[in-house]
Amino acid sequence: MAATLFDSTIYRDLILDREFGALFTDSAEVRAMMIVEGALAKAQGTVGVIPEIAAKAIHRASLELQIDPAGLSPETGKNAVVVPALVSSFRTLMQAPEYAQYVHFGATSQDIMDTALALRLRQMLTLTETRLKRVVAGLAALAEEHAETPMAGRTYGQVATPTSFGAMAASWGNPLADLLEQLPAIRSQVLRVSLAGAAGTLSAMGDKGDEVRAELAKGLGLSDPEHSWHAERNGFAAMAAWMTQVITQLAKMGDDLTLLTQSGIGEVRLPAAGGSSTMPQKQNPVMPSMLSALARVAVGLNATLQYAPVHRQQRDGAAWISEWMTLPQLCLATGRALQIGGDLAEGLKPDTESMLGHIDDGTGLIYAEALSFELAKSMPRPDAQAAVKDMCKRVIAGEGTLKELAKAEWTDLNADAIFAPSSQLGLAPQDARTFAARAKALA
Known part of the structure; x- marks a missing residue:
């Protein structure tokens, strides 16, 4: 078995979402860093920190040159960061030393890597928003259609009082709608450039450092934090917590569906089920189980990332590397959970006869x-x-x-x-329709 299932060729169709996966590869990282180096040179040329002719050459080369990620490994093994090897290869491949000397001028490795990560997180969060809206819309459709479809409400695993399937769909969807509304604030904390130099002072660029940073932000379509944030990792901690909440809320739906599909209950039909190697009759709730499994892993990854703000002094290698080992996996888990959640929300079918049968035995x-x-x-x-x-x-x-x-x-x-379910639903139909209306407003 691979060290991480996200990299497994055997389990990739179970756990990996291809669109999210494409953003977290060595090739994607190298390409993003090349874009940042080119944009940095262009910004520096614009404000006069480096010769404009060199800036144009570097920017053009950043879009044209191809660097093999595997070739960066030996030097990265010594330096812990990839940028020195990347810059060396970049300069060599340019074959124009008079211009290449200005590649990475006045920046530090963390500037390039954090800004390149922001570029990929921008794409990741766009995908996340699209998929989260899909889940919410799918659950809203269920809530509206089944606002008055009665089913047994259960507490402590025991039948309690009647509710409706629409209200249950709303109970899955409302927390996800809350998280969707929080997404702009998450974006604002992580989609920003990093340009601060070796110790956060940007001294190598003289009195034009802030101008370069603003121009770089403009060129990349990211925000300008107007200060160094090398050791300020609260944005990543906030995003990690937000993604974990997305996954755990989806897992709540997954766990409920596992219970609702179990033998003897059978109140919902899933859009797909898994089989057994030995029991022909089995219809295993694989998709709901995956949501639960992803949540358990996400909570552990998030625990590590919540320590990210403990970033010693101006820069801290240990804290930074721990982010590399956990943040990509949490992003991939989020993508897969949302894909499964969307498939379930759009494909679930309630068994109304079974639901009625369990209301009154x-x-x-x-x-x-x-x-x-x-x-x-x-x-x-x-x-x-x-x-x-x-x-x-x-x-x-x-x-x-x-x-x-x-x-x-x-x-x-x-x-x-x-003794009639329709007269004992209370606010369940109203709750279902209120959520459906809310979801339409968020679409």
């Missing part, structure tokens, strides 16, 4: 709370609760259904209205 006990509140209209609430609780014990003992015993005890009781 013939005993009517799910209506015990409703009965107690109806009785409380004509007697003290504690007395009503005690009476219904005693009657539930009689039902469990086999003396009859709750409806039968109630009608016999209270002959003027409107039992048909109490």
Whole structure:
């Protein structure tokens, strides 16, 4: 088995999303760093830090030259960062030393790598937004269509009171809609240039450093933080926490679906299921299980990334490298979870007959709370609760259904209205439709 399943050729169709995966490869990293080096030279040429003719040559070369990532390995193994090897190869391949001497002028490795990461995170967050909207829209469609489709609500794994499948879809979707609304703030914290030089002072560029940084930000379409953030990693910690919440909220849906599809329940049908190597009858809830598995891994990755702000002094190699080892995997987990979540949201089908069957198993006990509140209209609430609780014990003992015993005890009781799922849904239909309307506004 590969060290990480994201890199496995065996498990890639299970765990890897190809679009997200393409953003976190050696080739993608090298290409992004080349773009940053070219944009930096162009910005420096514009404000007069380096000769404009050299800037144009470097910028053109950054778009044309091809650097093999494997060739950067030996030097990176010594330096811990890839930029020295990249710059060396860049200068050699330019075959114009009079211009190449200005490549990477006044910058430091972290400037290039962090800015290149921001370029890839911009694409990643765009994909994330698109997919998150797809999940929310899919759940909204379910909520609207099944706002009044009754099903048993369960607490502690036990049947409680009736709810609707639409309300359950809304309970999956509302937290995701919250996270969608938070996405602009996450973008603002990570989609920014880094240009601060060796120790955060940008002294090598004299009095034009801030102009270069602003021009670089403009050229790359990123924001200008107007200060050094080498050791300020709160943005990545915030993004990691946000992605983890996305995955764990999807896992909540996944765990619920695993329970709803289990033998003896069967209240929903999945768009796809997995088989067993030995049991022909099995229809395993692979997609929901993947959401749960990804969440467990994401929480661990996030724990490491929450330590990222502990970045010693002006720059810290250990803290920085720990980000490289965890952030890409968390991004890939987010992409795969959202893909699965979208497929489930668009492909789920409730089994309404099974849902109705589990609301009332013939005993009517799910209506015990409703009965107690109806009785409380004509007697003290504690007395009503005690009476219904005693009657539930009689039902469990086999003396009859709750409806039968109630009608016999209270002959003027409107039992048909109490013992009907449609009359006991409470705010469930409203909650489902409110979420559906909210989701349309976010589309």
